[in-house]
Amino acid sequence: MLRGIPDVGKLFLLIKGKDKEATMKRLKSEIINAEVFKILKAIHGSSYEAFMMSKLVPVCGDVCSANLGIDADTTNEIAKEIDVIINSAAKTTWDTRYDVAININTKGPARVLEFGKKCKKLRLFLHVSSAYVNGTRQGVFFEKPFCLEPRTARRDTITSKAQEISVPFLDIDAEIKLASVAVESIGRNADRIMRELGMERARIHGWCSTYEMTKAMGEMLIDSMRSSIPTVIIRPSLIESTYREPFPGWIQGYKVPILAAYGQCQLPGFVGDPDTIADTVPMDMVVNATLTALAKHGIDGKPELHVYHVATSVANPHSFKDAFNYAYDYFSSSPLLDSKGKKIAIRPMKFLASMDSFTDFIKNEVAQRSGLTPDDNVYMSDPKRYLRMQLACFKTVHRFMRIANLYKAYMFYKGRFDVTNTKRLIEDMSIEERKRFNFDIESINWEHYIKSVHIPGVRKHLLRQPPASKL
Numbered sequence: 001m002l003r004g005i006p007d008v009g010k011l012f013l014l015i016k017g018k019d020k021e022a023t024m025k026r027l028k029s030e031i032i033n034a035e036v037f038k039i040l041k042a043i044h045g046s047s048y049e050a051f052m053m054s055k056l057v058p059v060c061g062d063v064c065s066a067n068l069g070i071d072a073d074t075t076n077e078i079a080k081e082i083d084v085i086i087n088s089a090a091k092t093t094w095d096t097r098y099d100v101a102i103n104i105n106t107k108g109p110a111r112v113l114e115f116g117k118k119c120k121k122l123r124l125f126l127h128v129s130s131a132y133v134n135g136t137r138q139g140v141f142f143e144k145p146f147c148l149e150p151r152t153a154r155r156d157t158i159t160s161k162a163q164e165i166s167v168p169f170l171d172i173d174a175e176i177k178l179a180s181v182a183v184e185s186i187g188r189n190a191d192r193i194m195r196e197l198g199m200e201r202a203r204i205h206g207w208c209s210t211y212e213m214t215k216a217m218g219e220m221l222i223d224s225m226r227s228s229i230p231t232v233i234i235r236p237s238l239i240e241s242t243y244r245e246p247f248p249g250w251i252q253g254y255k256v257p258i259l260a261a262y263g264q265c266q267l268p269g270f271v272g273d274p275d276t277i278a279d280t281v282p283m284d285m286v287v288n289a290t291l292t293a294l295a296k297h298g299i300d301g302k303p304e305l306h307v308y309h310v311a312t313s314v315a316n317p318h319s320f321k322d323a324f325n326y327a328y329d330y331f332s333s334s335p336l337l338d339s340k341g342k343k344i345a346i347r348p349m350k351f352l353a354s355m356d357s358f359t360d361f362i363k364n365e366v367a368q369r370s371g372l373t374p375d376d377n378v379y380m381s382d383p384k385r386y387l388r389m390q391l392a393c394f395k396t397v398h399r400f401m402r403i404a405n406l407y408k409a410y411m412f413y414k415g416r417f418d419v420t421n422t423k424r425l426i427e428d429m430s431i432e433e434r435k436r437f438n439f440d441i442e443s444i445n446w447e448h449y450i451k452s453v454h455i456p457g458v459r460k461h462l463l464r465q466p467p468a469s470k471l
Contacts, residue, residue: 013057014063016062019060032052090108096198096210096214099183107176125226127232127234135208138414140415168205170217208413233305243438246284257458274319274321316441359401
């Protein structure tokens with residue numbers, strides 16, 4: 001917004017913090033000083049911070065609190081000025097505790113929408129969701145909202161060409177109560193039990209993860225509460241590094257990029273079908289589609305709900321086999337460095353068809369890499385060292401097993417996301433607008449993106465390793 005629409009008025013940013021001082025500190029450290037704004041900083045030079053402070057208004061609050069935790073005076077100030085609300089707050093870990101995910105992903109959007117009803121000038125409520133709210137069915141999913149029957153039943157299969165599956169009746173209020181009662185009754189191991197509860201409820205009701213289910217329920221509450229407020233829901237697939245803007249390859253926040261683990265030879269094999277479509281989308285295309293939908297529906301002001309998939313599985317598909325082949329080409333010619341500065345050699349990715357085969361594979365790989373082999377006599381010479389090696393191997397295997405369990409549903413995923421509505425957004429734009437706010441997913445060259453943009457971006461921004469050209 002600040003680069004492409006510099007005449008925008010104020011952006012009120014809801015930031016979690018204990019007080020206004022802490023919120024301002026986060027604004028400066030996490031936004032104004034962030035690397036992603038370096039292009040904007042170059043444009044404004046010495047007046048950069050003044051420009052940012054003239055546009056950005058930090059608001060101390062929390063989507064988990066009533067009235068978003070915003071005090072009465074600030075509420076009155078904001079309510080007089082706001083034209084558009086964008087809600088992208090979410091807990092994105094797939095197996096987040098059920099109570100936490102419900103509070104943020106399900107009840108959070110409802111609280112933001114409720115706050116929006118106090119904004120007299122509000123022209124649009126825009127919610128960032130996920131394409132994977134469509135669940136575990138096979139086939140093509142249309143850009144349709146989840147509708148709630150009077151008794152809160154899920155009724156989305158009616159508007160989809162996707163395979164219909166029989167799932168139990170979903171009562172959102174009952175799920176909210178279940179999470180609340182469960183967390184109150186659990187003593188020890190609450191974190192693990194609440195994570196497991198969320199994943200179990202998701203599987204029962206036809207989703208792959210707690211994240212997807214709670215995001216879907218958030219959409220349902222929005223639709224049931226919005227009344228006559230014009231509403232847009234953006235559903236991106238798996239978001240990866242930027243394609244072009246503000247510069248190619250920017251990414252942050254990933255704890256375990258699979259391609260990075262592969263390039264470090266920590267994960268030479270993975271569970272999954274190599275022919276499964278890898279529905280990924282560059283971050284800047286998601287942003288540009290969001291801004292375009294915001295402009296279109298903020299202007300027309302019709303009291304409707306519109307859904308947009310920003311996804312590639314139908315319009316420009318590529319498989320996991322393609323992605324890892326490109327990664328193999330890149331890392332073979334531009335290897336990563338180990339902790340001693342030596343180049344890491346990799347081999348082609350091995351795809352395992354089941355969790356059992358992956359478990360055997362990764363145990364053997366970790367043991368060999370650590371030097372913990374059956375014919376090893378380390379135990380006899382140094383039992384304590386041997387036990388430390390065993391513990392380290394166990395932790396590594398456990399880590400990759402958890403990753404595989406989380407990702408396996410997507411590595412075999414057979415759903416596809418229709419983008420008809422998103423294409424119409426592009427058709428309504430002028431040639432100049434299409435250049436300035438590009439989200440034409442059909443224009444992505446996957447080999448170029450993965451080898452020349454995404455992996456170099458992961459290398460620089462996440463792994464903090466020098467670019468291949470400087471090795």
